[in-house]
Amino acid sequence: MKGWPGEPEMEYNVIKSEDAVQGAAGKPIENVIFDFGNVLVRWDPQAVMLPRYSQELTDRFLDNDVSGFYDASDEMDVGGRAVEAVAAVRQKYGEPWAGMLDYYFKNFEDSLVGPVEGMRVLVDDLKAAGVGVWGLSNWATELFPPAKKFYPILSDLDDAVVSGYVKLRKPHRDIFEFALKRFDIPADTAVFIDDKAMNIVGANSAGIRGVRFNDSGKLRALLRRSGVDIPGIQS
Numbered sequence: 001m002k003g004w005p006g007e008p009e010m011e012y013n014v015i016k017s018e019d020a021v022q023g024a025a026g027k028p029i030e031n032v033i034f035d036f037g038n039v040l041v042r043w044d045p046q047a048v049m050l051p052r053y054s055q056e057l058t059d060r061f062l063d064n065d066v067s068g069f070y071d072a073s074d075e076m077d078v079g080g081r082a083v084e085a086v087a088a089v090r091q092k093y094g095e096p097w098a099g100m101l102d103y104y105f106k107n108f109e110d111s112l113v114g115p116v117e118g119m120r121v122l123v124d125d126l127k128a129a130g131v132g133v134w135g136l137s138n139w140a141t142e143l144f145p146p147a148k149k150f151y152p153i154l155s156d157l158d159d160a161v162v163s164g165y166v167k168l169r170k171p172h173r174d175i176f177e178f179a180l181k182r183f184d185i186p187a188d189t190a191v192f193i194d195d196k197a198m199n200i201v202g203a204n205s206a207g208i209r210g211v212r213f214n215d216s217g218k219l220r221a222l223l224r225r226s227g228v229d230i231p232g233i234q235s
Helices: 019-024 045-049 055-061 069-077 082-092 097-106 119-128 144-150 173-183 197-205 216-225
Strands: 031-034 041-043 112-115 132-137 159-162 190-194 209-212
Touching (some): 031 173, 055 097, 082 097, 112 144, 119 132, 132 173, 190 197
Parallel strands (some): 031 132, 031 190, 190 209
8 A cells, every 4th residue: 555544535725624623714814834745845755766676666665565664654753763663664574675764764865856846935925925834744853954954945934843853743633733832823823734635634633724735826826715815826
């Protein structure tokens, strides 16, 4: 099974306000909270693996049932260490998966394949409009420094919560509540942007509206339709 286990079906570029967040539907958006991977920065683990491993072997490595790759990533995201993750994979799944995971961690910066098109300008436009811009991302402490080094947008936000440093992880409600308290913002003023449906469900459980992301232009249009005073795309 490729991808994170438990990912539900959910449409893109629609504001989801279910369960605890129903009362926030239609309220002004004063704060936008961004995930990092594949929202602000493109992350592609294949880009690390293919220079050394075949497509077939890479596909198997990225199948959680075969290698435990995503389970290992989850453990890293709550403060685990790479050496421990590799040892756990070696014990449960054996080789070549443990060796491949070690290679992936040591070459992680190659998985960051560029900025997500249009998002730097969108963040700047939101800031110019007086909207709070924040970050909330699952990311291991050992792997986050190259992201900050190569992608200034991650430091240009008003503030950010990174899971590995606080030892909490999306989609669990507690990290969203932690972020709201740290940012000192009410849940019903915010919308959370993430590429994974499970994390939108988690945001909703904490009273935060959410949008499953796959396109900066569509997100811009959605925010404008929701009353956020930012420029549209001219035609």
